[in-house]
Amino acid sequence: MTNREEEILNLIKQNPLISQNELADILNITRSSVGVHIGNLIKKGYISGRGYVLNQENFVCIIGGTNVDIVGFSNDNLRLHDSNPGNIKFSLGGVGRNIGENLARLDVDTKLISVIGSDVYGQKVVDEGRIIGLDFDHTLKLDGETTSVYMSVLNSDGDMQVAISSMDIYDKMTIEYIKTKRAVIESSRICVIDTNIPKDVIEYVVTNFKNTKFFLDTVSTTKAMKVKDIIHKFHTIKPNRIEAEILSGIKINSMEDVEKASEYFLKGGVKRVFISLGEEGVYYNNGTEKGIFTPKKVKMVNANGAGDAFVAGLVYSELNELELQDTLKFASACSALTVEHKDTINPNMSLENINKKLEEN
Template sequence: MTERELEILALLKQDPLIPQQELADRLGISRSAVAGHIMNLTNKGVIRGKGYILAEAKYAMVIGGANMDILGRPASSLRVGDSNPGSVSCSPGGVGRNIAENLARLGSDTRLMTAVGKDAYGQQIVEHCQRAGIDMKPSLQLSDGVTSTYLSVLDGDSDMHVAINDMAILERLGVEQLKSQQEMLKRASLAIIDANLSEAALAYLLSNFADIPLFVDTVSCAKAEKIKPYLGAVHTLKPNLKEAEQLSGISIANYGELPVLANWFHEQGVKRVFLSLGIDGVFYSDGEEQAHIPAIPVEMVNANGAGDAFLAGLAHGFMQGWSTRQSTEFAMAAAVVALSDLATINPNMSEISVNRVIKESLC
């Protein structure tokens, strides 16, 4: 779907009986343009019948953090301990939220359960997510909470030098809130969980919903430890090499030993594992097939968000019924799209743009 179609779909989810003129006024386009987009959505099977009845579709449930990302980028090489000329930008972020937006922009029906404050940053995040086509109804917006912020500083090579996060509000997304959404969770085609959640929330999710495919983003070495007791419930796990070595207690000497590491996770019950190797690509294993796929060359603009785009690509591929290999190649291309823009989420993220990267990489 195009970005405009995603915006229209988001408004229709909020009010299926909204008049076309009101849609046009809210989007700043003509009524005839709205009618054209409505026709396209109808032809695609997304809308059916009168009253803009939305077709029953598979959906992904994402549970995790939402932040306002504050990004500092030096104009040249970073001088530590000094004031650096450069640029500072703000954009909605957070692992769970980033995955959800990428997934929605790829065309998958996506619902997000997170917690934000009823402050300027929180309202900006909610409105941005809704425009991107994310269903925000499961999320908490708290009048007595402060929206999470994530402050990162890039080095002269556009890679992250240091970051600080303030995510205290996510502790408010507890077991009781999760229980209130359990029917929506049970009906999901898959659930994506980020390890920023509290230990209690992770324990509840991984102990009660193993009958649906659970995709887990380990986030960091420290936070990955919280999921170790529940690996048997994980369908798809996406750690980097350091996180995988820490979780397993296995240190590898070279990439030829990656199958040993992957097999350890299968022995714990993980169905699919995707080991991120940075500039060296990805090693995947689904219990039947294992392969190391080299990275696609890219001129990196911002390293933040590439892993989130990768996991969104994996989830999108799973919902499309693609093979593990095809899903991995698609996810790696989605990461390239993410790396190519200064914003945490590339506004041009779409299935079309990802497939273009795949096509160009084959030339």
């Protein structure tokens, strides 16, 4: 945004009904020049068409991974170097996309900035997003590239025997592309970042875009290292015990150590810390309230996706200004509903069903 565009945008914020002639008089420029600047602001996404409706909707932006999961299930003992009878399941995944789908099912306007190929998988991702209401308009679509794929083979007991991940396409998300999405990121109420995307892109976003709250999903212990030096830039983080240890540099052997790690993050500038402790629950600390939240146990069918659902619950709660204890209850209900279904994303995820979960507790 140019300095003149910023001046005009600030005047429009003060008076959305201001005319171009009034803008021209205040800034001592011609009305035609104002029209050009207004056109640029519309193209860049800062305002919407006539009436100068400011694009400060109650929406969430996610910058992260989108991939396709292909899982092979063997009917009998797996025989290597041979063809095994079984079933093959195709599903959509990626941490950022998963969080986005959960939010969309919770009726949150969500825009996903990711990267996909021009293949059938990429088209499938976009088509499914359209059905559930997840906005892929700002996702980078690359001709001749293959959408990220994770392929695994499970034995008859359901244990993974071998897997191949093809995720090089994430490296094609560049700072130059992210610069074109400044308006989307800065206009969002919350921007969720997962560490599938390149380190330099994450650093650029949290350092240069300051008008939104950044939430972090660490994804894995290895990928979490990308944000070790910029962890203080995030408003809310949700690492597990090992990731918290890596990011804080504090060896965690006890609950006192968990608290020390959370205090480290808060002193650095993080506003809310949620550390996943597995079956023990979630340790929380926002500088005022801290402790362990232990959700009610549920019958687990598939633990995959529980963390993504929890983050979606945190985002929803922040959007709706829920108190910390209500936030923990809501996010945990999202996780509980998720693990009760065989799919990574429970197709029954909805505000109605989350409220039913909350009433059970």
